[in-house]
Amino acid sequence: MTAVIVLIVILALLVVYGVAQYNGLVSLRRQTQNAFGQIDVQLKRRYDLIPNLVETVKGYMKHEQDTLEKVIQARNQAMAARGVGEKAAAESQLSSVLGGIMAISESYPELRSNQNMLSLQEELKSTENKISFARQYYNDIVTAYNTRIESFPSSIFATSGGFKPQELFEIEDAIQRENVKVQF
Template identity: 45%
Template sequence: MKRGLGAMIGVIVVLALIIIPLLSSYNGFIQAEENVEQKHSQIENQLQRRADLIPNLVNTVKGYAAHEEDVLGDIAEARSRLIGANSVQEQAEADDSLSNALSRLLVIAENYPELKADKQFTQLMDELAGTENRISVARMDYNEEVTNYNKRVRQFPSRIVASIFGFDTREYFQAQEGAEEAPNVDFEGTGD
């Protein structure tokens, strides 16, 4: 009887030694995954903030630069793509398109001194600049969290737990190829 009890206690101890680290690792993955989701939602919040600022900015510019419809149309299209993006990659691509279109808008604003002096335009540009900074910080925080998560998914022995429970690596928020270069703005044929 004592022998059976000792064997049963031994089995329980061995199972506990296996199950406790397994549960701990699983819970760590859940926490890491939630951290990644939280950081991604911060990017989405800031992208939405910027998307909400854009219509006011475009309407302000329209009054001064009515013949710059191409740029204003590009901004509207890029904004729509950003709002409809379903993946991190789609968001990054739409974000790059919107940033390029906004850069072209800023170059256009340089040609309209009255626009640059407009209080509403200046205020919107300040808000947009602040939002761009927040987006940059949110991307950096997200990518840092993805790095931590991906390391956990790929390192041994947590890799075993990741494969058992279906935890996969996550995508980084990356700019499109060539996004580091300033957009080419051609004003030939525009203006009065």
């Protein structure tokens, strides 16, 4: 009788442990989804600023229509991107063309002193910082999640529960890893 009770207690502890492992994995998966959502919030903020930037510089940069069109095109592609890898690639492209428009705008002294441009510069700088922090948080959570699903014994529960590794939000091109310079 004592052996049966011990066996029942051991089985109960194993079930509780299994439930705790599974719930921990679910929690981390939800945190990765939330962290990616926070990146999207900040990227949306950036997307909303870009048309204002283009409108502000349009009058000053009449000879740079091609650059302005590239910015809008890159913004639209970034907004349409889905998934972590596709989003990261589109954001790399957008950062690159934004850097180009910022570099060209330095050639226009009147534009550099425009109050709207100064305000947009500050907003973009703030947004770039928030995007950077959101990416870092996402990558930290994804690393914890991926480590958990690959570590024993939680890997047993991850495999049986259908938990799949998540992609890190990485920028491929080393040049594009640099922050966009928004100084006028």
